[in-house]
Amino acid sequence: xxxxxxxxxxxxxxxxxxxxxxxxxxxxxxxxxxxxxxxxxxxxxxxxxxxxxxxxxxxxxxxxxxxxxxxxxxxxxxxxxxx
Numbered sequence: 461x462x463x464x465x466x467x468x469x470x471x472x473x474x475x476x477x478x479x480x481x482x483x484x485x486x487x488x489x490x491x492x493x494x495x496x497x498x499x500x501x502x503x504x505x506x507x508x509x510x511x512x513x514x515x516x517x518x519x520x521x522x523x524x525x526x527x528x529x530x531x532x533x534x535x536x537x538x539x540x541x542x543x
Contacts, residue, residue, distance in 0.1 A: 463490045513537060 463472070463481075474482035475489045498507075513536050519527055527533040 472482075472491075475492055476482055476485065479489055479492045481487045481489050516533075516535075516537065519533065522532075524533070
């Protein structure tokens with residue numbers, strides 16, 4: 461997870477025309493690089509199609525066990541259609 465926007469997978473839509481990140485212009489977009497690698501390694505292509513929800517930073521500093529038991533770790537942000 462090296463995207464400065466903290467997305468787990470999938471492009472954010474903020475890729476510059478030169479393939480660099482909109483947040484850190486000196487950095488090449490991680491998802492553009494992943495797509496380019498997937499063309500060389502066909503077994504990765506399907507993994508790029510599986511969308512994960514964005515990281516829920518409101519869970520930071522909370523108990524992972526409690527979040528798991530209550531199901532809070534599986535809740536999607538409002539408007540998330542990635543299911």
